[in-house]
Amino acid sequence: MTTDVVACCTPVSAGSLAEPEAAALAEAFAALADPVRLRLLSFITSATDEVCACDLVEPSGRSQPTVSHHMKILVDAGLVSRQKRGQWVWYRPVPERLEALRRVLG
Amino acid sequence: MTTDVVACCTPVSAGSLAEPEAAALAEAFAALADPVRLRLLSFITSATDEVCACDLVEPSGRSQPTVSHHMKILVDAGLVSRQKRGQWVWYRPVPERLEALRRVLG
Numbered sequence: 259m260t261t262d263v264v265a266c267c268t269p270v271s272a273g274s275l276a277e278p279e280a281a282a283l284a285e286a287f288a289a290l291a292d293p294v295r296l297r298l299l300s301f302i303t304s305a306t307d308e309v310c311a312c313d314l315v316e317p318s319g320r321s322q323p324t325v326s327h328h329m330k331i332l333v334d335a336g337l338v339s340r341q342k343r344g345q346w347v348w349y350r351p352v353p354e355r356l357e358a359l360r361r362v363l364g
Numbered sequence: 365m366t367t368d369v370v371a372c373c374t375p376v377s378a379g380s381l382a383e384p385e386a387a388a389l390a391e392a393f394a395a396l397a398d399p400v401r402l403r404l405l406s407f408i409t410s411a412t413d414e415v416c417a418c419d420l421v422e423p424s425g426r427s428q429p430t431v432s433h434h435m436k437i438l439v440d441a442g443l444v445s446r447q448k449r450g451q452w453v454w455y456r457p458v459p460e461r462l463e464a465l466r467r468v469l470g
Contacts, residue, residue: 274410277399280400280403281399284398284402285397288397290393290397291396293386293387295390296386299468300380362402362405362406362409363409364457
């Protein structure tokens with residue numbers, strides 16, 4: 259025979275986000291709290307290959323220095339990687355970092 | 365006969381995030397730029413059902429007023445819904461809003 263126990267509250271999972279991981283992820287989310295950076299990230303994640311900095315100016319509607327400023331924040335947050343070849347800089351997403359952020363969102 | 369054209373840059377997708385959507389999503393990401401709120405959200409998304417405010421105090425290590433303050437920001441950002449029943453408030457995730465944020469992350 260089993261006894262039904264009705265808890266007063268739904269138990270909170272012990273497998274939830276730990277404090278140090280939350281602090282690191284919060285910094286990455288802060289980098290995304292800007293519409294220009296969100297659009298720049300979307301250009302990069304929706305591309306089939308790496309994206310040249312030169313290709314971010316026209317679709318974002320922002321100047322090259324503004325694009326560079328925002329891209330530096332995305333790179334520093336670990337969301338995008340950056341490689342300089344010749345006169346141009348190329349960007350690609352960092353999938354494992356983006357996946358870590360997606361996991362927090364359920 | 366076809367001519368191979370090698371583009372100098374990877375084309376940026378026309379299907380990327382539009383400016384109004386980016387502005388709305390950036391506000392939601394701003395709500396996540398805080399480790400306490402990220403942990404509160406993780407408690408709620410990892411629960412199997414709605415979570416009582418009374419159950420967020422102990423795992424978050426924050427006082428009830430602090431929890432309420434942060435939960436209000438998550439609710440205002442549309443990430444969590446709130447229902448008051450009797451003396452307690454109950455929270456559950458807003459899946460379609462969280463999914464919209466996940467989509468930006470590739």
